[in-house]
Amino acid sequence: MQNPYLPYPVRISEIITETEDRNLKTFKYVFIDPEDEEKFDYQAGQFAELSIAGKGEIPIGIASSPVEKGFLKFTVNKVGLVSTHLHNMKVGDVMGIRGPLGNWYPWDIMEGKNVVIIGGGFAFTTLRSSIVYMLANRDRFKEIHVIYGARTPGMLLYVDELKEWEKRDDIHMHITVDATDDPDWKYNKGFVPTITDQKAPPGTDDTYAIICGPPIMIKFTQPVLEKLDYAHDHIIMSLENRMKCGIGICGHCNIGRHFVCKDGPVFTLNQLNNMPKEY
């Protein structure tokens, strides 16, 4: 019997401060035992528990993509006990990772379809993983749209990659900020729901939307997608509930009979309509 609570030992190989408020950092990890990397076989949309001895564990979406080998990447917002400690750690430090956990975006269903990615704030992590995955398998998808917003230009994640994607003609990028007085800002201005209204393709049987962002963004984007004729089973979301075990045992993250950690974190709006609003 394998102990599902035992993390793989990893070493921090790189730390990138992502945002101007310095509250978001991306941590790159390498497995100390290369065999563990093989066991850690994941899909875009899954998460893992970052484990720091003496502090505890936090569930964090996997920001690296299954098509990127040799490392894992996570972008962590400084919030409380564990995430603050992590922000103070250095390259070379040893910690643990447990996973991959949860389900993933429905890649089998979305194959051959249009995919619209809608992200806000720092909830862009598994969306980055998804974009990198789709671009590496570009012929398996039709049109790809990305609507991604942050408060200010300095709060956008993965800026270098965003610029690269902007240059490509096989992905429609719609980057936006709530407000900026930067005269050189050449992308959109406005909230994510507004930009979605303007730029998202109409909903069809062949078009899926994946939304991740703060509750307020989701609340106002949902009616826009409905107006654009997206069916509820074509709107895909990822939830964040308080978690401990991450494997459906400790009971913390339930919504009705479902565990967000094991049956989720990815649900369609159609599924969520029939679940208590406990997220």
Next chain:
Amino acid sequence: MKVLKINKDDWANGLKKLGESCRLLGPLKDGEFHNFKELGQGELPDFNFRNTRLSPKSIVYPQSEKMFDYTLDQNDPNHNILKEAEKDYSPQVVLGIRPCDAKALSLVKLNFDTPEYQDTYWLKRFESTTLVGLACHNPCSNCFCTSTGTGPFHPEALDMLLVEDNDQFLAQILTEKGEAIAKTAGWSTEAGSDAPAQITAMKEAAEGRMTSFISAENLKNKSAMEIYEDPYWEDVSFSCINCGTCTYLCPTCWCFDVQDETCGNCGIRMRNWDSCMYPLFSLHGSGHNPRGQKLQRVRQRFMHKLKYFLDKYDEGIQCVGCGRCVRYCPVNIDIRRVCELMNRSEACPVTI
């Protein structure tokens, strides 16, 4: 089924022999109440009890349990790496567990032993445990086990069932584990051929003494969202003080929290029972709380026990009718009444 006869002397001698090869646990008087404890050498369990105040779930699933050790000492090559804690999974025998509490272990097992993940701590201890049940001749007035798929003589999950018969036990051997401990203890006198009939008669008499029942037959077919949105939750939860007593005493509650505790450079990761009745249980780091209100938490507890569990596993409700939460809730919130409300078939319940 094999039935043995164990008289007082055989009982004491047998336990002495058993105690040489395994740990023995049984009910002992602890202040005013009985609780399950490890028996000292030559100590006999005290069966002069109805049921223990705390459920025996802690025997398989301790309230606090070490999971891993670690060191933070930078000079140690393994610093910051969690190591499996050393554990004692040597055989143990639980004497006198009530059938309802044993049934609770088989319900809880559904949570800890899943196709995808196995909780090694719970399972290893469960596997190293032999359960010797004690039939209930006098069920408490607020027990309702016969309505929850168990009963005062219910054999499920037990390895051996003891039935007190004047100054001796009739012992039903239910599994190989039960057979093995009978052998080790030297209990081999077979009861007469009328023993099974005698046990059945005592079982029926005990069931006849039950005074409390619930009806849960409509729960399966009602929609969870419909029950969730029913109007009585405000009323049900109004007096709750979120003390968590109900969840800590309940043999079928299993939720836990994980915490790290460090002293100097050394520390442990451990898990502790937790309760959905506490606001912290579901609090996000951002301050948002999906079950921040008392109503939501009380509803969660009853919905989980009586509906979500039923829908998830189709193995009945997550309550064995032991009556503990009914007896010890400081404000008399009663799962039997809540179940009745949830089970009602009419759309608009009258208040009671």
